[in-house]
Each structure stands twice: as C-alpha cells, then as structure tokens.
Amino acid sequence: MTIKSFCVALLLSLPLSAQAALTLQHWQTPQGARVIFVESHELPILDISVDFPAGSARDPAGQAGLAQLTHILLDQGAGGLSDTAIAHRLADVGAELGGSFDRDRAGVSLRTLASAAEKNAALDILTRVLQQPDFPQAVIKREKQRLIAGIREAEADPGTVADKAFYRALYGTHPYAHDEAGEPAAIERLTRAELQRFYRTHYSAPNAVIALMGDISRADAEAIAARLAGGLSNAATVPALPKPGPAAATVQRIAFPSTQSHVLVGAVGMARNDPDFFPLFVGNYVLGGGGFDSRLMHEVRDKRGYAYSAYSYFLPMMEAGPFQLGLQTKTEQTDDALKVAQATLRQFIAEGPSEAELTQAKANLTGGFPLRIDSNKKILEYLSLIGFYNLPLDYLDTWVDKVNAVDVAAVKQAFARHIDPDKLVTVVVGSAR
Amino acid sequence: MLGMRGMLLALLVVGSAQAAVTDVTLDNGLRVIVQEDHRAPVMVSQVWYRAGSMDEFNGTTGVAHVLEHMMFRGTKTVPPGEFSKRIAAAGGRENAFTNRDHTAYFQQMQKDRLELAMQLESDRMANLVIRDDLFAKEMQVVMEERRLRTDDQPQSVVYEHLMAAAYQESPYRRPVIGWMDDLQHLTAQDARDWYARWYVPNNATLVVAGDVKADDVIALAKRYFGVLPARALPTRKPQDEPAQIGEKRIVVKAPAKLPYLLMAWHAPVLRDWQKDTAPYALQILAGVLSGNDSARLQQALVKTQQIAVSASAGYDAVSRGPGMFMIDATPAPGKSVDELEKAIRDQVGRLQRDGISEAELARVKAQVIAADVYQRDSLFYQAMQLGEYVTAGLPPAALAHRVDKLRAVSVQDVQAAAKQWLQDDQLSVGVLDPQPLQPQTHRAAVPGVRHDN
Numbered sequence: 063m064t065i066k067s068f069c070v071a072l073l074l075s076l077p078l079s080a081q082a083a084l085t086l087q088h089w090q091t092p093q094g095a096r097v098i099f100v101e102s103h104e105l106p107i108l109d110i111s112v113d114f115p116a117g118s119a120r121d122p123a124g125q126a127g128l129a130q131l132t133h134i135l136l137d138q139g140a141g142g143l144s145d146t147a148i149a150h151r152l153a154d155v156g157a158e159l160g161g162s163f164d165r166d167r168a169g170v171s172l173r174t175l176a177s178a179a180e181k182n183a184a185l186d187i188l189t190r191v192l193q194q195p196d197f198p199q200a201v202i203k204r205e206k207q208r209l210i211a212g213i214r215e216a217e218a219d220p221g222t223v224a225d226k227a228f229y230r231a232l233y234g235t236h237p238y239a240h241d242e243a244g245e246p247a248a249i250e251r252l253t254r255a256e257l258q259r260f261y262r263t264h265y266s267a268p269n270a271v272i273a274l275m276g277d278i279s280r281a282d283a284e285a286i287a288a289r290l291a292g293g294l295s296n297a298a299t300v301p302a303l304p305k306p307g308p309a310a311a312t313v314q315r316i317a318f319p320s321t322q323s324h325v326l327v328g329a330v331g332m333a334r335n336d337p338d339f340f341p342l343f344v345g346n347y348v349l350g351g352g353g354f355d356s357r358l359m360h361e362v363r364d365k366r367g368y369a370y371s372a373y374s375y376f377l378p379m380m381e382a383g384p385f386q387l388g389l390q391t392k393t394e395q396t397d398d399a400l401k402v403a404q405a406t407l408r409q410f411i412a413e414g415p416s417e418a419e420l421t422q423a424k425a426n427l428t429g430g431f432p433l434r435i436d437s438n439k440k441i442l443e444y445l446s447l448i449g450f451y452n453l454p455l456d457y458l459d460t461w462v463d464k465v466n467a468v469d470v471a472a473v474k475q476a477f478a479r480h481i482d483p484d485k486l487v488t489v490v491v492g493s494a495r
Numbered sequence: 496m497l498g499m500r501g502m503l504l505a506l507l508v509v510g511s512a513q514a515a516v517t518d519v520t521l522d523n524g525l526r527v528i529v530q531e532d533h534r535a536p537v538m539v540s541q542v543w544y545r546a547g548s549m550d551e552f553n554g555t556t557g558v559a560h561v562l563e564h565m566m567f568r569g570t571k572t573v574p575p576g577e578f579s580k581r582i583a584a585a586g587g588r589e590n591a592f593t594n595r596d597h598t599a600y601f602q603q604m605q606k607d608r609l610e611l612a613m614q615l616e617s618d619r620m621a622n623l624v625i626r627d628d629l630f631a632k633e634m635q636v637v638m639e640e641r642r643l644r645t646d647d648q649p650q651s652v653v654y655e656h657l658m659a660a661a662y663q664e665s666p667y668r669r670p671v672i673g674w675m676d677d678l679q680h681l682t683a684q685d686a687r688d689w690y691a692r693w694y695v696p697n698n699a700t701l702v703v704a705g706d707v708k709a710d711d712v713i714a715l716a717k718r719y720f721g722v723l724p725a726r727a728l729p730t731r732k733p734q735d736e737p738a739q740i741g742e743k744r745i746v747v748k749a750p751a752k753l754p755y756l757l758m759a760w761h762a763p764v765l766r767d768w769q770k771d772t773a774p775y776a777l778q779i780l781a782g783v784l785s786g787n788d789s790a791r792l793q794q795a796l797v798k799t800q801q802i803a804v805s806a807s808a809g810y811d812a813v814s815r816g817p818g819m820f821m822i823d824a825t826p827a828p829g830k831s832v833d834e835l836e837k838a839i840r841d842q843v844g845r846l847q848r849d850g851i852s853e854a855e856l857a858r859v860k861a862q863v864i865a866a867d868v869y870q871r872d873s874l875f876y877q878a879m880q881l882g883e884y885v886t887a888g889l890p891p892a893a894l895a896h897r898v899d900k901l902r903a904v905s906v907q908d909v910q911a912a913a914k915q916w917l918q919d920d921q922l923s924v925g926v927l928d929p930q931p932l933q934p935q936t937h938r939a940a941v942p943g944v945r946h947d948n
Contacts (some may be wrong), residue, residue: 207828270855364632
C-alpha cells in the first residue's frame with residue numbers, strides 16, 4: 063500500500079473535546095501511584111497502561127541500553143511463568159500486552175475483553191509482568207542479541223542514521239543524546255544484577271502512572287490500580303533530568319550508499335510544560351505540521367517536487383525536546399532542497415504566519431478535536447500523557463480555547479524565543495559530495 | 496463488473512451488539528455502504544475505485560498511484576491544493592491510498608461535515624483536470640516516494656523482486672508504485688486515459704462509517720454522486736496465474752547489515768465465502784505460526800533454537816487477484832540464511848506431518864474473537880474492511896460471518912491446508928545478500944530538475 067502523504071505529525075499536543083466532554087477521575091493509590099480513569103461502557107473492552115520514568119534518558123553513563131533491555135525483559139519471564147507461558151495465557155483469553163518506550167517513558171499496556179474470566183486472567187499476567195519480572199539469564203542473553211541485531215539492521219536505514227546523528231548533535235552530553243535502543247558495546251556488558259537494580263529503582267509505585275479506560279466501574283478501577291501498584295517497590299521518585307543547553311550550529315554530512323539524502327534541521331525545542339506550548343504547536347502547523355496545509359510541503363513538494371515528505375514538529379518532552387524539520391530527496395538535488403527548507407524556516411521565524419494561515423491552522427486543529435478522542439485507545443493515550451507529564455486534569459477541556467487564543471504575535475514571539483535560525487543543527491545523510 | 500442497476504437494498508446485522516450495515520446501489524451503479532456507529536460525533540467517508548495496479552499495463556506501471564496524487568491537483572472548479580485546504584479548514588483529516596486491487600480516498604471529520612466531503616469527492620470523480628506542468632512536478636514527488644519506500648529499503652527490494660519472480664502472468668508481479676523506468680516515461684496523457692477509463696460511479700463504492708444515519712447518507716450520495724453518468728467499463732481479462740511447477744529463487748544484493756529471507760507460496764483466496772474452506776484454514780495457520788509472542792515461529796526459531804532474531808507469517812484471504820502465504824525472517828548473528836531456511840522448512844514439514852494441537856487452535860480462535868471486538872474501537876478500520884471486501888467482490892455478509900467461519904475450522908482443516916498449499920513446487924524464495932555500506936564512488940553533482948513557478 064502506498065499512501066500519498068504520511069503525516070509525520072508526531073502529534074505532540076493532545077486535545078480533548080468540547081462537545082464530548084470526558085470525565086477524568088484522578089486519585090493516588092496508597093502506595094503513591096497516580097491513577098487516571100475514564101469510565102465507558104459502550105464497548106466490552108478494558109484498556110490499561112502503566113508508565114514509568116524509565117526511558118533511555120535514565121541510562122547510567124556507560125550503560126546505554128540498560129533502560130531498553132529492562133523494558134524488553136519485563137514480559138519475558140515473570141512471577142514464575144516462562145515467556146512462553148505468559149504469551150500463551152494472554153493469547154488464550156485474546157488479551158494484548160503492549161509496550162511503549164522512548165527517551166522519557168517506559169510503559170506497559172493491556173487490552174482485554176471486559177468479561178470477568180478474560181479480564182481476570184489478563185490482569186493476573188499484567189500484575190506479574192509489572193511486579194515480578196524474573197530476568198532469566200538465558201533470556202537476557204537472547205534478548206541482548208536481538209536488540210543488538212535490531213540496532214545493526216537500522217544502521218542500513220539512512221533515516222535512522224540521520225535521526226541518531228541529529229540527537230547527538232543536538233544534545234551533546236545530555237541524556238537525550240544517545241539513541242533509545244542503546245549502544246551495542248554497552249548492551250553486551252550489561253548484567254542481570256544491573257537490570258534488576260534498574261527495575262527496582264525505576265519501576266516503583268511512586269514513579270508509576272496508571273491509566274484505565276473502558277468497561278469497569280470506579281470501584282473496580284480502584285481495586286485494579288491498588289493491586290497493580292501494591293507489589294511495586296517503594297523506591298522514591300526519580301530526580302529531574304538536567305536541562306539541556308542550546309546546541310551549537312553544526313553541519314554534518316554523512317556519506318551513505320542511498321539514492322536519497324535524508325536531511326534534518328533543528329534545534330532544542332520545548333518541554334511539555336513550556337508556557338509557549340500552544341503558540342509553538344499552532345504556529346508549527348503553518349510551518350510544517352499541517353501536512354498539505356503547511357508551507358514546507360507547499361515549497362518543497364508542491365512547488366518544486368523535491369520530496370515526498372517535508373515536515374517540521376516540536377516533540378515536547380520532560381525537558382526540552384527537539385524541534386525538527388526534515389525531508390528526503392535524491393542526492394543530486396540535496397543542496398537545492400536544503401536551501402528551500404532553510405529559507406522557508408528563516409522566513410517563518412522572521413515574519414510569522416499570516417492572519418489567514420493562522421485562521422486556517424486554528425480551524426483545522428479545533429475542528430478536528432473530536433477526532434483526537436474518538437476511540438478508547440486514543441483516550442487512553444491522553445490519560446497516560448496527562449498523568450505522566452503532570453498536565454492539568456482539564457487539559458482536554460481547555461485545549462480548544464487555548465488553540466483559539468493563539469495570535470500571530472504570540473507565534474512570532476514564541477518562535478523567536480526558541481529557534482535561532484543562525485544556530486541550527488543540520489544533518490545530511492547520503493549526500494554524494 | 497457493476498452494470499446499471501436499480502436500487503437494491505440489503506440490510507444485514509453484523510453481530511449482535513453492532514449496528515446494521517446498509518448496502519445500496521444507486522441507479523448509476525455507485526455502491527453505497529453505511530456502517531452506523533454512534534460512539535463519537537465523527538464519521539469517516541471513503542470512496543473506493545476498483546482500479547489498482549493490477550489493472551495497469553506494462554510500460555505504464557504506477558499510473559494508478561500517480562493518478563491518486565493528481566486527484567489532489569485540481570478540477571474544473573476546485574483549484575490545485577484547494578481540496579485539501581477545504582477539508583482542513585473544516586477540521587478534517589484526509590488522504591488516499593493505492594494498492595494492487597484498488598485506489599481509495601478518505602476524509603475523517605465531524606459528523607455534520609459529510610456533505611462537504613461528498614461535494615468535493617463527487618466533483619473529482621468527474622471533473623479532474625490534469626495539467627502538464629503539475630503532472631511533471633508530481634512525477635518528481637512520486638519518484639522520490641519510490642526511492643524512499645523501495646529503492647533505499649533493502650527488504651522492500653527483496654519483496655518487489657520476489658513478486659516479479661513468483662508471478663508469471665498475474666499483474667501482481669508488478670509493484671504498486673511502478674517500475675522507475677516506467678515512471679520516468681509516464682505522461683500526463685497516460686494519467687488522463689487512466690482517469691477516463693476507471694473513474695466512473697459504476698466502478699466505485701462509497702463507504703461511510705460513524706455517527707450518521709444511513710438514510711441521510713444515501714440521500715446525500717444521490718444528490719452529489721447520483722447525478723454523475725455511468726459509463727461502460729473496459730473488459731477485464733482474467734490473467735489467471737498458471738500453476739507454478741517448481742521452486743523459484745532470487746537473490747538481492749544491496750547495502751545492508753543483516754540478511755533477510757522471504758518465502759512465498761501460492762495460495763487461494765476467498766471467492767465463494769460460504770463454500771470455500773481453505774482461506775479460513777490458512778488464516779488460522781498464519782495465527783498458529785505467528786499470531787502471538789509464543790506462536791510456533793517465534794517459539795521455535797527465535798526463542799528455542801535462536802536461529803532467527805525475528806520471524807513471522809502472513810496471509811491475506813481477501814483480494815481480487817491470487818493469494819500468497821508468506822513467511823519472512825532475519826537470521827540471528829552467526830546463523831546463515833541457509834540454516835534459517837532449513838529450520839523454517841522443518842516447521843512447515845511438522846505442520847504437514849503432525850498438524851496442530853487443539854490448544855493451539857483454541858488459542859488462535861480466542862484471539863480472532865477478541866480482535867473482532869477490539870476493532871470496533873476504530874471507525875476507520877471498520878470502514879477499511881468493508882471497502883476491501885466489497886472491492887474484492889465479496890459482500891458485507893462475508894465480513895459479518897468471518898468470525899463464525901473461522902470458528903468452524905478444525906485441526907484437520909489446518910493440516911490439510913498446510914499439506915495442499917505449502918508445497919515446494921509452489922514456493923518462491925527471496926534472499927537479501929547484504930553488501931557493505933561503503934559510500935558509493937563520488938558521483939558528479941548533477942543539477943536537479945528545476946522548477947521555478
């Protein structure tokens with residue numbers, strides 16, 4: 063299947079709707095885990111996610127990959143059940159256990175039928191996976207090998223090579239600099255004791271954010287959350303990550319045997335709690351977040367045919383995440399395409415959006431808000447996000463108003479505060495020069 | 496082929512808790528399918544054309560997909576780029592996709608904006624303007640898309656080359672995006688011819704799912720699409736694939752770090768959903784091999800023997816053309832592709848010799864039943880499935896009864912299907928032979944094609 067445009071809009075903003083107001087219920091378990099719950103009985107499904115500040119930014123020095131490997135191993139043997147037994151018991155009741163992992167977060171999610179037998183069997187497995195991972199020695203060896211193979215395989219993908227170089231150039235010695243999967247040499251050295259220690263100190267009740275969505279009552283949700291948090295360690299919440307400094311202007315060209323160059327341009331952007339979140343988010347729609355509605359797509363793709371995809375986004379993280387602009391183009395025209403992208407960015411920062419562009423951006427974002435919360439799965443993701451990043455409980459209720467409040471001056475000022483067009487990091491992988 | 500038909504209304508109850516599917520054909524042959532779902536105040540509208548890469552001819556491969564791009568580049572009354580802009584202004588998300596069997600266009604919006612989607616979609620069904628200058632630009636974009644998705648993705652190259660070898664007559668041998676040489680020589684007139692041939696109401700299905708009333712949708716469809724005239728469609732030749740009479744092998748040498756193995760057996764697909772049995776058995780078989788984290792391939796090859804770092808099986812029972820049962824895998828460090836292929840063949844041999852256990856069968860069925868509930872959480876997926884079934888010539892009833900048919904599969908059915916279809920003579924094997932990632936010799940800088948407008 064080929065798709066006309068893939069929206070590279072890592073949608074970093076979470077909107078909730080005015081007309082379909084959701085009732086978010088929030089509490090803490092006795093062990094200190096934070097819980098957010100939405101009760102919904104329209105489908106006989108229960109979705110749960112449990113997140114911890116245990117992403118790759120928590121890798122100790124010299125142990126890049128520890129967080130990722132710990133996360134991988136959670137369901138590969140737990141509570142006395144083998145990896146096979148865990149997979150079979152879940153499949154037997156049609157339950158789906160998922161994982162998510164990035165620089166900030168490590169999470170486990172469960173989707174199960176809400177009927178008692180299925181739900182109970184699935185929750186039993188989730189509880190073991192969260193509370194009693196066994197870290198079997200033989201499985202550690204196997205999963206190290208698979209993780210390293212995945213890293214090696216990705217070295218043949220120019221997009222991944224560009225992305226890794228981009229983060230390194232942007233973050234230098236900050237924990238966001240290294241790749242989420244870690245470094246092969248460091249992964250080789252990791253020991254079972256290190257995995258267990260990382261697990262105990264990060265996967266604790268005070269660190270946990272539990273999100274529940276679906277066909278259970280409040281009383282059931284409380285009981286489930288208490289049970290999930292009950293067997294976790296009581297290790298204190300992890301300390302804040304250091305603040306990343308601004309990156310120096312650099313241009314890196316990495317030769318690569320691909321037909322296209324992958325071009326990334328960017329800067330250290332914004333943290334999730336940045337007061338400029340909405341001006342940057344809405345403004346970026348005009349620059350490169352709005353797909354065919356954006357200037358980058360118009361200049362790079364529509365007008366010049368330089369690329370299939372041209373985009374920009376802010377990835378708000380616990381500390382300032384990246385602002386990234388990207389495109390892929392055949393190597394021979396790399397510099398031409400890069401110039402167009404740079405000029406588009408520079409002009410946007412200097413002049414901001416036009417009134418008409420901003421009106422269009424706000425119309426799309428606010429008019430599309432109901433689509434952001436039209437399924438249990440999407441709502442669960444918002445719950446987890448609100449919990450993990452300590453966003454206000456009315457985040458979704460006020461989202462539309464906050465988008466509407468953004469004006470041209472606010473966008474201009476916010477971009478000027480965050481993006482210096484003379485201090486951009488540029489990475490080109492595949493250039494023929 | 497859809498001819499001119501009178502109004503035909505079929506109501507069909509899909510599962511107990513789910514709303515009915517409405518299936519209507521307008522006088523001009525446009526089929527309209529509505530799935531009501533009132534959980535959220537939104538809807539998805541999709542127009543499916545029964546025209547995909549399998550309907551192309553040699554020399555103009557990729558034209559179906561190129562036309563899909565041109566559908567956003569203006570009509571007699573809607574200027575280039577305006578379609579997307581109007582949908583965006585109404586808060587919508589929109590896109591399109593092209594496959595071997597079909598080309599489809601969709602909008603996801605608040606429920607009260609369906610009329611806008613229909614107005615714009617019906618307009619470009621009849622009034623597209625393909626300008627030479629915009630076509631030239633768009634071809635550059637499509638070639639970049641091919642480089643991005645295929646040329647620089649070694650596993651995609653293996654897939655493309657293997658399909659070209661495994662199929663001899665079937666148009667499935669050609670890549671959806673088209674061969675690069677064909678793209679370089681495609682003309683705006685090729686795209687206009689394609690549009691004139693296939694973009695007619697009697698070759699299309701409108702699928703709407705969401706917080707809508709079927710009667711309202713049908714009324715809107717009549718108003719906007721009903722006025723478009725039907726046109727005779729060209730005869731489609733069957734191009735049936737002759738039986739393969741011996742194993743085929745291809746090797747792809749490309750810059751990569753790890754080898755990769757792809758094995759594909761010709762297999763049947765669903766034609767008569769009530770009588771056919773093998774397609775259901777093959778779906779279960781794929782589930783037994785790789786439906787969960789400890790299914791057979793994962794368990795045997797990745798976890799126990801540790802000969803692979805990944806392995807999976809896939810089979811699609813619904814398509815207009817012929818089917819394939821596929822297994823792909825990446826060998827573990829220090830293991831060769833040959834060893835891996837032998838281990839996979841050993842797994843296939845066991846299936847044929849010993850069959851599967853009742854526990855495995857029950858496990859896959861439990862997953863099928865649960866997945867059927869889970870998919871109701873996605874409006875878009877529900878509409879997708881209806882569109883795929885109908886475009887492949889299957890009625891919505893086939894989808895409604897899919898779970899029942901899968902539940903009826905026995906261990907004997909699965910073993911019989913493995914014996915009949917996973918035979919060496921019908922197998923094609925593709926191997927990625929990784930080449931060093933050394934940079935290519937420096938090419939002289941060639942100025943890109945410049946477009947200054």
